[in-house]
Amino acid sequence: MRLNLTAVSSPSPIHCQLEKMIATHVSKPKKVDKKKRRCLAIIKADYNVTESETPTIFLAILNAGLCNGLTEETLLAKATAHGKVSQVLMLASKSYCFLKCASIADAESIFLAMHNVSTIGQHGAVCYLSYVTGIPQLEAVENDWNKPLPKGLILLTDFITEEEESALLKAIGNDSRSNEGNMKNRRVKHFGYEFVYGSNNVDSTKPLECRIPTACDFLWPRFRQAAAENDLQGLDWTQPDQLTVNEYEPGHGIPPHVDTHSAFLDPILSLSLESDVVMEFRRGSECTPLLLLRRSLLVMSGEARFDWMHGIRPRHLDWLPTATVSLTMEPRRKRTSLTFRRLRRGPCHCQFPTLCDTHQSTAPKLLMDTLAKQAVSLEQQNVHDVYNKIANHFSDTRHTPWPKVSDFLHSFDPQSIVLDVGCGNGKYLCCNSQLLAIGCDRSQGLLGVCNSRQQSVFRCDCLQLPIRTASMDGCISIAVIHHLASSERRLTALREMARILRPGGRALVYVWAKEQRRDNNKSSYLRQNKAVNKERTTEQAQRQHQAAQLEHKINPPHVSLPVHTNRTEFQQQDVFVPWKTKDAEHTTFLRYYHVFEEQELERLIADVPEVFLIKSYYDQGNHCVIFERAVS
Amino acid sequence: MKLSTYNFLTSMAIKGVKVGYPLKLTINKKEVVETEFNATFVERLLPKLDWSAIYSAAQVVELTDDIPAVQPENIAENEQLMQKLHHLLFEIDVLDGQLECPETGRVFPITDGIPNMLLNEDEV
Structure with a gap:
């Protein structure tokens, strides 16, 4: 066995100090016996590995393993200082691990040096060792x-x-x-x-x-x-x-x-x-x-x-x-x-679509017709029904108003009337108390949350706002029309907002952007993917993993769309975005989204004759427009 | 549902409906929640409200002794009327009732304080 110990990370200075402090406080024999028995019982139950009365080449470290912070490097640095080791077996999510030593003499030397001495346990606790009859045969590894x-x-x-x-x-x-x-x-x-x-x-x-x-x-x-x-x-x-x-x-x-x-x-x-x-x-x-x-x-x-x-x-x-x-x-x-x-x-013309970026970005175009035809049932099943089921959990995750939306609401004169189309839990209705803010939503569950907060709300569809024409000073619709399944329906929603605005009235619309980076900066949505950001994994690996997980977990929706992997870049414009509940079952719901390409929202606004675009911008993974109803 | 919200609601989205306003309001259950009176707020809001719907709301809650059928001139100077309007628009909360389309008779229920204005696919 070749082992270059300089390549092994040495314990931190703090760790060494702790070790000195604790080493003088090794456990008393009675306590050690009790602890050993408890740990050995667990190992026997897990792998049917039992203690050996006489020394063997196999050592179990009874109370330290991967799950309580012991690393292979730390263990080896300690053990190999006292004897030769021919195999280390660290087991995922176990609080124990095993050493296979080169000889019984090596095992005895390591045992003597470490048992009830070495402080490689959790928070610098002393570790306990036992000779065992063998180590678990991890066939998979080999x-x-x-x-x-x-x-x-x-x-x-x-x-x-x-x-x-x-x-x-x-x-x-x-x-x-x-x-x-x-x-x-x-x-x-x-x-x-x-x-x-x-x-x-x-x-x-x-x-x-x-x-x-x-x-x-x-x-x-x-x-x-x-x-x-x-x-x-x-x-x-x-x-x-x-x-x-x-x-x-x-x-x-x-x-x-x-x-x-x-x-x-x-x-x-x-x-x-x-x-x-x-x-x-x-x-x-x-x-x-x-x-x-x-x-x-x-x-x-x-x-x-x-x-x-x-x-x-x-x-x-x-x-x-x-x-x-x-x-x-x-x-x-x-x-x-x-x-x-x-x-x-x-473009790539390979026969392997799963990881093919060309395949992923071109396939959905064929879907547009299907989506338009099935828009109503798709939105019912994969938007309205889902929001109703997740209303309370969803509401718990939506409390902080986005600063630029708040700025927009504060740009109105006092006593202006503003309608929030798709108000969700009503977090923007109380943003500016100088306004008369009214909210509407499809989800009875979310409206209930608003109502319990004394907010003025009613239930409707954003395609038909039951509001007098030209009666509103302002309108906001934050993260709503990306749930509509055809371009025509998204346009209709914008036309409705334009209709209810008085001449000179202004609206702010936010939609989710397909592009989740700007100037090489990740949106806050992507930034929350810590595993990828720390390079512990990749988006591709997460996608493969999710695909495998979802296969048998969700009922197939009636429209076949790719399922987006949360906190990764979007591969397509029309996707299902999973919502995992926090309950014991971890039920996964699929929400339909149409994520917008750059300029797509501006192009829709250009098709609404009554309004003109004041401003468009990109805000944390969203495309945003402010438009004004013309004074005719 | 506050009666200020009622002032904006219409059934015009229903196929064939021309105006759909004001909706016919029926109240089964309401509560009165006192809120702070702000004369400027009511004054600035008034031009944005429709008086016919203010009056029809006043009829339903039997406040017509206080609120006239036609909007009086120089209303801002009438502190008492402003207070009554404040009470009507912001303090009365309809918990249970219905809104009815004046042209088709289509009923929109108000349950737990929330009017359900959702239309079926075949109504639009």
Whole structure:
């Protein structure tokens, strides 16, 4: 077993202090026995692993595991200081874990040094160890390595020599012209074209000044030769025009992703330099690890390129299978990867729609007719019925008025009359007490909330406002007309608002934008996706995960629309957005939304003859317009 | 439903209805909630209200002794009338009753203080 302890993160200074303080207060034998018995009973129930009276090579750490904050690195740093470890078994959401030691002598040495001494337990608590008869056989962990690789995935080992490796590293390191950036968990450099992480695409009209360094030229004939030898001539082996260099320090990684289909052709080639790393390939619940050896070339083509996501876990250690099937660990070292790709410059025509951005963005156009025909029943089932069912929970999540809506309401003279079309829980009705604010909504449930707050409301549909013509000084409709299922209906709603305004009266309309970023800034909606923002996962992985979850959870709605994954970018304009209730059943309701493209709302306003546009703007993932009824 | 809200409601969205205003109000249950009188508020609001519907509301709640059928001139100077209007428009809350379209007789129920003006698909 090779273990480089310098690569293992050492405990923090605070932790060390705590340890000193607590180490003098180890538990008394009676208390230790009691605790040990309790923990062993849990382990026996979970995995049928029992205590051994005599020393074995298997140690259980009884009261510390992944679920109470122990990491593999911390455990190993402690244990390997006293003896050799050949396997660590940390189990998800368990408060215990296991060590397999190289020999009984190693196990005894570790036991003596750590049991009732080492403070790796929760909040610096002392940990308890036991010899056990074995460790749980996690077949899944080991079997991952026996699975066949995804179709189209090939690893060509010793693709370049060590001399060629250092020449490449030198050429890339010296190239100061390249476009360089720091991702959360790695350093990147682009040559040829910049890969823009915001849009997850390249701009083919903006080639970079720094082309792929000529030091790479020896690779091109070698790629073609490899293609011939591996029967891959059907793919595009023309010289790549885009190179992304990723530098990973130990602990770095890249979240699971698929290279944007429409951005690059097939195949994608990746050269590993400086050290080995384990890459994981995922499709739905399938996961296959592959050890990318130093100086190997990874070829991702076909299914592996289009339908599988690939990623590297941000860890300091990789677990690898050994000849004897058990796992061993390999500390990570600095690794550099060179990914060579060719721009597609057009839509993708692959046979793998799940992760295909082209497929996702073009398919819904066919839906427009269906939506228009079924608008009434769709809105009934996937808007009105849902809001009624979620009214109270929805209301609890809507309390703070959006500042710009509040500003608009304060822009009216005192004693103006303002109608809130789709007032929800009425949070804007009390925004400016100088106004006579009246609200209306479809949802009886939400109107009940307003009424209990002494607000003036009535029930109606926004397509037919039961309000006198030209009687209102102002009107707001916040996040409402994106629930209407055809362009005609959305226009009708705007016409109704125009009708009830007096000449000179003004209305403010907010709709959800398809585009959830502006100037590379994420909307607050996306910013709340902490897992993605911290690069613990990707939007693609969340989409795959949700698709698998929803499959058997919801009754299929009568109109087939894609289900949006919350707090990710919209893939289509007409979608179902899930609402998960907080009750024990975690019922998921699907709300229909038409998210607006840029200028779409302005174009609708242009079709309302009585009004003119005063202002349009983008506010936290919403398109917004203010319009005024003309004085005729 | 406050009677100020009533002043704006119409049934004109019903197919074939020309004006649909004022709606015929029936009150089964109401409550009076005292609110602070603000003369300026009522005064500035008046031009935006329809007097015929103010008067029909006054008839229903039997306040016609206080509120005339035709809007008097210089109304702002009549403090007592302004107070009565304030009471009529903002203090009377209809909890249960109905609104009826003057042309078709279509009834819109008021339940738990909320008028249901929703129309069926075949009515529009």
